[in-house]
Amino acid sequence: MSETALPTLSPGRWQTLQLLRKTVRNPLEFWPAEVYQQRMVRLNFLGASRYFVSDPGYIQTALVDNADKLHKSDQMRRALEPALGHGILTAEDERWRAQRRSVAPAFRPSAVNSFIPAMIAAARTTLARWQAMPDGAAVAVDREMMHLTFEIILETMLSGRGDIDVAQVERSIADFLQSTSWAVVLAALGLPEWTPFPGKARAMRGRSYLRGMMTKRVGERRHSGDRHDDLLSLLLDARDPETGAGVSDTEVIDNILTFIGAGHETTALALTWTYYLLSHHPEVEAKILAEIANVTGGAGLEPGQVAELAYTRQVVMEAMRVYSPVSMIGRTVMQGFRIGQQDLQQGDRLLVPIHAVHHHVMLWDRPEVFDPDRFAPEAAKARHRFAWMPFGAGPRICIGMQFALLEAVAILGTLLPTLRLRAKPGYVPVPISRVTTRPDQGMPMTLMRR
Numbered sequence: 001m002s003e004t005a006l007p008t009l010s011p012g013r014w015q016t017l018q019l020l021r022k023t024v025r026n027p028l029e030f031w032p033a034e035v036y037q038q039r040m041v042r043l044n045f046l047g048a049s050r051y052f053v054s055d056p057g058y059i060q061t062a063l064v065d066n067a068d069k070l071h072k073s074d075q076m077r078r079a080l081e082p083a084l085g086h087g088i089l090t091a092e093d094e095r096w097r098a099q100r101r102s103v104a105p106a107f108r109p110s111a112v113n114s115f116i117p118a119m120i121a122a123a124r125t126t127l128a129r130w131q132a133m134p135d136g137a138a139v140a141v142d143r144e145m146m147h148l149t150f151e152i153i154l155e156t157m158l159s160g161r162g163d164i165d166v167a168q169v170e171r172s173i174a175d176f177l178q179s180t181s182w183a184v185v186l187a188a189l190g191l192p193e194w195t196p197f198p199g200k201a202r203a204m205r206g207r208s209y210l211r212g213m214m215t216k217r218v219g220e221r222r223h224s225g226d227r228h229d230d231l232l233s234l235l236l237d238a239r240d241p242e243t244g245a246g247v248s249d250t251e252v253i254d255n256i257l258t259f260i261g262a263g264h265e266t267t268a269l270a271l272t273w274t275y276y277l278l279s280h281h282p283e284v285e286a287k288i289l290a291e292i293a294n295v296t297g298g299a300g301l302e303p304g305q306v307a308e309l310a311y312t313r314q315v316v317m318e319a320m321r322v323y324s325p326v327s328m329i330g331r332t333v334m335q336g337f338r339i340g341q342q343d344l345q346q347g348d349r350l351l352v353p354i355h356a357v358h359h360h361v362m363l364w365d366r367p368e369v370f371d372p373d374r375f376a377p378e379a380a381k382a383r384h385r386f387a388w389m390p391f392g393a394g395p396r397i398c399i400g401m402q403f404a405l406l407e408a409v410a411i412l413g414t415l416l417p418t419l420r421l422r423a424k425p426g427y428v429p430v431p432i433s434r435v436t437t438r439p440d441q442g443m444p445m446t447l448m449r450r
């Protein structure tokens with residue numbers, strides 16, 4: 001993209017009120033149209049400069065080259081800390097580095113590959129349930145995918161659900177996330193954390209349930225001394241390779257909740273949106289089915305075959321471009337640095353509007369069109385690597401990226417050959433951002449045998 005003067009927007013009082021209302025309703029509506037057209041936009045809002053950075057080169061300058069001068073945004077911290085404490089997603093500096101080092105072994109390629117059988121087994125359970133349904137049955141794909149990825153995260157991170165009430169956990173997470181846009185607005189207004197808002201009591205009940213359930217589970221495992229091949233055992237046994245320090249129970253709970261929160265809903269949404277797009281693109285679905293049949297020879301997908309489903313992976317990547325499960329990354333500038341011609345000062349806010357990067361007119365030809373060939377190796381190589389960044393960038397990049405992509409491909413490879421899902425005619429879902437980006441009315445679809 002070429003250099004131009006920095007577009008700057010300074011809304012008046014009435015516009016500020018409207019922007020706040022939009023933030024509560026759907027933060028995606030808050031963004032100025034310029035973020036889809038310009039490299040960087042400054043919004044002077046509530047006494048702070050907010051820089052929306054859409055240019056991949058600028059994103060690299062910020063999130064990679066100057067990562068040590070940034071902290072997670074106050075808003076994001078305030079929205080998530082009540083549930084996730086100071087786990088790896090919300091911690092900063094040395095506290096973050098120590099935790100990232102401790103959990104890294106669970107995300108090495110060999111470890112992630114060892115999770116594939118659990119992913120396929122869980123998908124087969126869903127398949128069996130769907131096969132028992134009559135043709136034309138209504139399926140809430142968003143809820144089905146949430147359920148499935150939740151089983152997988154419990155199996156791989158905790159060796160199974162034990163006595164965890166899955167429905168209650170799902171409700172608690174949804175109630176908690178519902179409150180996050182209020183937390184964002186109240187933080188932007190500089191109001192204290194105790195400020196009441198609609199739905200706060202329900203969100204806090206959800207939070208208490210989640211933390212109580214995990215406290216019990218961690219306590220039981222710590223006292224039994226049982227060893228399992230899962231993230232919980234890894235965290236309980238972890239010693240920081242540099243300091244030799246162990247991880248406290250509170251940090252273990254913070255992190256298990258972080259992995260449950262960050263690791264299932266995002267992948268479920270990637271799959272939900274993929275199903276929606278496939279329903280409207282039968283030609284793409286036909287190509288996936290041909291690839292799966294070619295790799296499996298018509299039998300059920302085996303763990304060793306998941307890596308061979310290259311086109312299916314492209315489809316997931318393109319679906320995550322069109323509907324990025326996380327629509328934005330926010331940071332606060334802790335120490336000034338320069339992006340292009342612009343000096344950012346301490347206290348400025350930096351926003352990477354992932355959804356806008358993925359739909360930017362200067363980066364993508366016909367951005368609204370779903371076209372998995374954009375992710376064919378040659379086409380992908382020709383682009384800046386941060387033109388597609390659903391998993392973030394730099395040292396805070398998603399630790400679960402390979403896990404998520406393998407999981408999505410393993411699930412589609414297991415479910416697609418037998419059953420197809422068709423979107424409800426006339427339903428056009430609107431993406432709503434609540435930390436993650438969900439379809440406003442869920443994803444009602446109809447099940448058909450092939």
Ligand code: HEM
Nearest residue numbers: 088089262263266267270325326391392396398399400404
């Ligand atoms: C499609 C699925 C997923 C998407 C779109 C996604 C997206 C992201 C993004 C954008 C970030 C960076 C946030 C920032 O920089 O502020 C992130 C961080 C993180 N993700 Fe994911 N994620 C996905 C799946 C997963 C899975 C499966 C796991 C774990 C099993 C996971 C665990 C984490 C953790 C722990 C972090 C914090 C990393 C750190 O700060 O060091 N994510 N994710």
